[in-house]
Amino acid sequence: MIRRKLEENFFRILMVLATIVVAGSFFLIVGTIVYKGVPFMNWDMVTKIPGGGFYIGKEGGVLNAIIGSLYVAGGATILGLFISIPVAIYINMYMGGKNLIANTLRIAFDVLFGIPSIVYGAFGFLIMVYFGIRASLLGGIVAVTLLVIPILVRTLDEVLRTVPRELRDASLALGATRWEMSKVILRQIRPGIFTAILLSFGRAIGDVASVLFTAGFSDNIPTSLHQPAATLPLAIFFQLGSPVEEVQGRAYASALILTIVVLLITVLSSLLAKRFSKNNIR
Amino acid sequence: MTNNPHISIQHLNVEIGNQQILKDISINIPNKKVISIIGPSGCGKTTLLKSFNRLLDDTADVKVTGKVLVDGENIYDPDVEVTHIRKKMGLLSQRPYPLPMSIYDNVAYGPRIHGTRKKTDLDEIVETQLKATGLWNEVKDRLHAPATRLSIGQQQRLCLARGLAVEPEIILGDESTSALDPVSTSIIEDLFIKLKEKYTIVLVTHILRQARRVSDYIIFVYMGKIIEFGPTEELLLNPKEELTKDYVKGFIS
Numbered sequence: 001m002i003r004r005k006l007e008e009n010f011f012r013i014l015m016v017l018a019t020i021v022v023a024g025s026f027f028l029i030v031g032t033i034v035y036k037g038v039p040f041m042n043w044d045m046v047t048k049i050p051g052g053g054f055y056i057g058k059e060g061g062v063l064n065a066i067i068g069s070l071y072v073a074g075g076a077t078i079l080g081l082f083i084s085i086p087v088a089i090y091i092n093m094y095m096g097g098k099n100l101i102a103n104t105l106r107i108a109f110d111v112l113f114g115i116p117s118i119v120y121g122a123f124g125f126l127i128m129v130y131f132g133i134r135a136s137l138l139g140g141i142v143a144v145t146l147l148v149i150p151i152l153v154r155t156l157d158e159v160l161r162t163v164p165r166e167l168r169d170a171s172l173a174l175g176a177t178r179w180e181m182s183k184v185i186l187r188q189i190r191p192g193i194f195t196a197i198l199l200s201f202g203r204a205i206g207d208v209a210s211v212l213f214t215a216g217f218s219d220n221i222p223t224s225l226h227q228p229a230a231t232l233p234l235a236i237f238f239q240l241g242s243p244v245e246e247v248q249g250r251a252y253a254s255a256l257i258l259t260i261v262v263l264l265i266t267v268l269s270s271l272l273a274k275r276f277s278k279n280n281i282r
Numbered sequence: 283m284t285n286n287p288h289i290s291i292q293h294l295n296v297e298i299g300n301q302q303i304l305k306d307i308s309i310n311i312p313n314k315k316v317i318s319i320i321g322p323s324g325c326g327k328t329t330l331l332k333s334f335n336r337l338l339d340d341t342a343d344v345k346v347t348g349k350v351l352v353d354g355e356n357i358y359d360p361d362v363e364v365t366h367i368r369k370k371m372g373l374l375s376q377r378p379y380p381l382p383m384s385i386y387d388n389v390a391y392g393p394r395i396h397g398t399r400k401k402t403d404l405d406e407i408v409e410t411q412l413k414a415t416g417l418w419n420e421v422k423d424r425l426h427a428p429a430t431r432l433s434i435g436q437q438q439r440l441c442l443a444r445g446l447a448v449e450p451e452i453i454l455g456d457e458s459t460s461a462l463d464p465v466s467t468s469i470i471e472d473l474f475i476k477l478k479e480k481y482t483i484v485l486v487t488h489i490l491r492q493a494r495r496v497s498d499y500i501i502f503v504y505m506g507k508i509i510e511f512g513p514t515e516e517l518l519l520n521p522k523e524e525l526t527k528d529y530v531k532g533f534i535s
Contacts, residue, residue, distance in 0.1 A: 096340065096341075096342050098342045099342060164379065166375045166376075166377065166379045167379045167381070167382075168340070169337055169340075169373065169375065169379075170373070170379045170381065170441070170444075171381060171391070172337060172340070172368060173335060173337060173368055173371065173372070173373035173445070173454075174368065174369070174372075174391065174395070174444065174445065174448055175365040175366070175368045175369035175392065175395065175396060176365065176395055177365055177395075180395050184381050184382065184391075187381075187382045187383065188382040278428050279382040279383050279384065279428040279429070279430065280382045280430065
């Protein structure tokens with residue numbers, strides 16, 4: 001009896017400690033960014049492009065990077081969805097979801113998921129060299145799209161696998177074609193699509209390596225797909241690397257902005273997910 | 283049983299993986315009657331039912347041989363359009379699965395995919411079918427509310443209305459009352475009895491009392507084979523086969 005009690009307590013304490021470590025590091029990270037970033041935060045940071053020196057100046061703001069990041073992450077997520085939804089639907093609704101090809105594809109996407117983003121950056125760079133495209137918004141979007149497709153496909157795949165078989169049978173039994181049935185299923189998984197968007201957007205907006213060579217960097221807001229675009233993570237990278245202390249401080253302000261953008265996207269997508277799930281069966 | 287069977291099954295074999303689920307099934311389902319398929323769990327009742335509208339097609343590693351004739355047309359013929367076969371049959375599953383849309387759109391879904399677009403036509407179909415399933419008075423003020431807000435019993439009647447809206451000839455029920463409370467169960471059973479004037483109804487059930495209450499004929503399936511087929515009272519009270527006798531008495535379950 002005593003042994004069982006000891007065991008129970010031991011593992012409970014272990015779990016509590018693990019939770020404290022995770023929660024503690026979360027608050028430490030956010031706390032550091034807020035603590036070091038807030039003194040350098042001002043209205044100029046989010047409304048102006050850099051000024052007072054080439055590349056990362058001491059004045060102005062990082063509006064170029066904010067807009068650039070939204071363009072790259074948003075464009076890649078939208079482009080990625082157009083490719084991933086058909087793939088996920090095809091694997092699950094047309095191939096039956098359980099056969100050898102479907103499972104091989106799943107493994108392939110898992111491998112792609114695990115490939116470091118610098119590889120996507122290098123691959124995207126190769127494609128750009130081949131087509132003679134310079135570092136630009138277009139190049140960045142293409143490289144990041146490649147990066148997020150595995151995330152989108154695997155998330156949508158998992159969501160599709162939770163749809164009860166009877167729901168598919170219900171629409172098929174009414175004489176629906178597979179595509180008509182898939183449209184019903186897509187309505188059912190709309191909340192899951194928003195989760196996929198969130199995960200993809202979060203990865204896309206925070207990634208440095210894939211945009212390093214492909215999107216380039218610029219102090220200006222891109223006005224066409226062929227112009228180079230700044231991104232927040234790269235801005236932070238350059239600012240932190242600066243020997244000037246003031247510029248280093250601005251890196252934390254940029255990080256704070258990046259965190260807030262991700263937070264806003266998270267809240268927005270969970271609100272939308274809720275709104276679109278009112279008709280769902282559970 | 284009758285001169286012109288509605289569904290005629292000839293030497294149907296179904297294999298899933300390496301397991302033979304149905305073995306050489308041959309049977310004629312009479313027109314505009316209620317037929318119950320009874321038998322112990324895992325005997326192949328549901329597979330038999332699903333073979334009627336080719337829902338088995340979607341199962342992995344399935345192999346079907348033999349013929350299923352509906353109105354004289356072999357539905358397993360490669361030239362047959364599967365959506366056309368399924369439109370002829372309404373399916374009512376174990377638990378209600380309303381489509382993720384409003385009450386109105388659930389009933390209108392079938393007619394819409396088969397080409398009915400006019401709002402007045404759709405309105406009429408929705409009203410007719412909701413009345414046929416006794417749901418109209420309960421939902422007429424909230425037709426555009428999500429179907430999931432209804433009670434389980436109401437949802438099952440909605441699913442029946444949705445199936446009837448494509449003007450089928452046959453209703454297939456797969457233990458359609460097993461998730462319902464006694465009151466909803468008896469409403470659904472009464473609906474079946476009423477609907478047999480216009481439809482042929484095939485039900486899978488494991489409740490013998492239900493089979494007795496609603497059906498005209500009973501098919502007893504055991505280990506993938508049809509053991510006995512006959513009029514309800516005769517099969518239940520005076521079974522010819524030993525196995526049927528044992529099952530009806532409760533010795534096999």
